Amino acid sequence: MAVHRQRRATLGASSSRRPNSQPRMFIQRNPLEGHERLWKDYFAQLPIYLPNVFRRRFRMNRDLFLRIHSAVVTHDDYFVQKKDVxxxxxxxxxxxxxxxxxxLEYGVTTDLMDEYVRIGESTARLSMKKFVKAIVSILRSPTSNVIARLLEVGQRCGFPGMLGSIDCMH
Structure with missing residues (x-):
């Protein structure tokens, strides 16, 4: 126990930090290869994987993915591809x-994204944070007209008070 405390004090406040003697390792990932693989697999004119595979793996159809993609890229320029120095x-x-x-959909860790997408752990984590913030910002609170229309549609479909059901209040 004393050894653990002493080691923690040596490393600083957090035991998850690496000591200064252990520099961060740089991995040449070739991000263009990752993009090309992703493009050919799912987004090309004739993708390798059919739409049903896209839907199963992304849990949405490709058109919805591309609409979300367009909204996120428009909202936050972090998602725009840039050149380095x-x-x-x-x-x-x-x-x-x-x-x-x-x-988000599979609950996997950031390092699992590296093999297929060619993205580092810290960049994957930042991408997820920025993606979630963009989605929350884009999906702002509905207006009273939108709420009234949703309640009317719900009533016609046999789901009265459906907005209350969404947030588990009723």
Missing amino acids: SSRLGLSSLQKMTAAIRM
């Missing part, structure tokens, strides 16, 4: 959004 293209918006959605 050496004029090499960085991660694409598809890579960042795919990593975020897959982590």
